[in-house]
Amino acid sequence: MITGKNYIGSQLKAGGTKTVKTFNPQLNIENPWVFTEATTEEIEEAVALANQAFTSYKKCSGLEKAQFLNAIADEILALGDELLVQYCSESGFPRGRAEGERGRMIGQLRSFAVMLTEGSWVQATIDTAIPDRQPAPKEDLRKMLVPLGPIVVFGSSNFPFAFSTAGGDTASALASGCPVIVKSHSMHIGTGEMVASAIIKAAQKTNMPEGVFSNLVGGGRTLGTSLVKHPLVKGVGFTGSISGGRALCDLAAQRPEPIPVFAEMGSVNPVVLLPEALKVNSQKWAAAYAGSITLGAGQFCTNPGLLLAVKGAELNDFETELTTAIEKIEPLCMLHSTMQADFEKGIAEKESQKGVSKVAQFKGEVLPNYGRQTILKVSGEEFLKNESLSHEVFGPFSILVECEDEVQLIQIINKLDGQLTGTIISEEKELQKHQAVIFALQNRVGRLIFNGVPTGVEVCASMLHGGPYPASSDSRFTAVGTHAVYRWVRPLSYQNWPDDLLPAELQNNNPLQISRTVNNKLTLAGCD
Structure with missing residues (x-):
């Protein structure tokens, strides 16, 4: 064929x-x-x-x-x-x-x-x-x-x-x-x-x-x-x-x-992990994000490439759980040998930066062109100093940023480029306490997710798959x-046009029976 x-x-x-x-x-x-x-x-x-x-x-x-x-x-x-x-x-x-x-x-x-x-x-x-x-x-x-x-x-x-x-x-x-x-x-x-x-x-x-x-x-x-x-x-x-x-x-x-x-x-799809959610469900969220990071060998534009949290016992527990969960997952084949090579190069470049350490990587043998999933870690202070750490690595990869406090967390969010998605992992009662974080994140993304993973993109009218530059070139679409x-369309106005020469969508008797705005009212009726 x-x-x-x-x-x-x-x-x-x-x-x-x-x-x-x-x-x-x-x-x-x-x-x-x-x-x-x-x-x-x-x-x-x-x-x-x-x-x-x-x-x-x-x-x-x-x-x-x-x-x-x-x-x-x-x-x-x-x-x-x-x-x-x-x-x-x-x-x-x-x-x-x-x-x-x-x-x-x-x-x-x-x-x-x-x-x-x-x-x-x-x-x-x-x-x-x-x-x-x-x-x-x-x-x-x-x-x-x-x-x-x-x-x-x-x-x-x-x-x-x-x-x-x-x-x-x-x-x-x-x-x-x-x-x-x-x-x-x-x-x-x-x-x-x-x-x-x-x-x-x-x-x-x-x-x-x-x-x-x-x-x-x-x-x-x-x-x-x-x-x-x-x-x-x-x-x-x-x-x-x-x-x-x-x-x-x-x-x-x-x-x-x-x-x-x-x-x-490009998009690294930041995920904000609030402490109460990690305290209550650390293992659940670690398993969910191990799966999301490795889904399709990490080759999704919505792959969660940036995990943000304030330092503390809750984050330490999550890091341990994430390491355990992600190192158990068998790596998958990447799309091309050049992509696998770029993936390895991207990890090496990030790992060589000041203050960056490796916290998780699949330890078994892998076949050619398979991506060995990797998690790196850096402090919020070093992340703010080094713009290259916010750049996407295409593949099963994420970087965990340990923020000093919520003020630094918001600074990091505000410094990010535009993103397709941003996620808040939180207990509902926590949300009201962290409105500044939510407002900062919604200014940088096209889709704001609560207690989920970004790697599911539902095809429906309410889905927004776009975001501020460089997530997309026009965040309005x-x-x-x-x-x-x-x-792929533009508006066109007709002034004083004969009714029988108008497109059917604009004719007086509404022959297509579509919903139209007539004299500021939404209606299926015709007009005189």
Whole structure:
């Protein structure tokens, strides 16, 4: 089922001479498939097709787009076990992870289909005319959200399904009415091609315009730069490193017409452990965080990489329990040999810093490309002095910061970069005593968690997967859940427009029966 070619719309093409292979981290060998990188001409053709498709795709009804997204989900499921085998061969993840992430990808697609079927997401707003108003008449004004145009999506390394070819960025952009061009991630190109084939089949079965979706292979600096700089591209979705996301933001800002880049980047997801909670449930929280830190070999953007607590007997007990719990867990395979090497390098760099000590590390033998989970420790004073200690180490790692008191704890929180999540571990009766800590943390994060772990990301409308920079490039938006659609749209107002020429969402009799704001009142009724 793997051709090694690029999908330019529905056409498979491989006119270039530069090829690449993927890597099986479990077997520690290259995979056999050969993939051809897209040429400049193929990039141009894909963007031109997407722009052409936009003229008709943006006019598709919510029901038509919902049918398309549901068809994508159906076609992905129809790929069966072969897709799961491909996923595992390029990621090192076990089959259970592949099945779970496939389920999340399917759930995302279907949730956007439900949103489109209901239709109110366009935020239709109507202010009817008052011709005889004094001293000046009031015009008829109507506003709704409309799609931006062709969107480029960069597949992520750590979620070959949920944040890649048919993941949240692609699903939300297609739901908005924007064609999508995916830059397939180099670590799982074969998985991406199989998913792309499902999207193309779904597009054909539901009569979507040619070019509504393309899937390209190529290096980030060449292919990625060309796509972001192309004048017909109107937005970018990215999940990855701070350096990569920032480079895309800078490229987009330098264009003659700057475009938005919605980048989800680095996060250490601080966890504040309050003393009463540790006193009552030290073993429980140690076990929970040992599991969270090592989940998926620590390769989650919500991995808890920073544990903060005030020194004392409670923290000492927690440290002992965490060490015992995490050293019992068998290490897992990481996504690639380069990631495992970077993981080891990151730990070594942090351990070499002044005042840093190792409190836990798996002590048994590990296979190649497996991440040996590690916990380091440092005082709050040394942490405040050394900015490098707050930088992310991607993998099963966390650093425990022993604060002198709550004042120092708040100083550390205030000094942190923006984060995806922040967690408070506390007894309920403690919360009122530590409001300053909570207020400090909520100013640095996109999601505030009480008595849980950050590594669970529910796909729903209330989920906020984003945060202050550099957690994401725009903290007003989420990359997960149906509200992710709002990244790919803009508001458009119609003034004094003939009713029969208005979009159905704004017409007087509300033919779609969607919830609208009419003269400042939310209603399903029509208007005169």
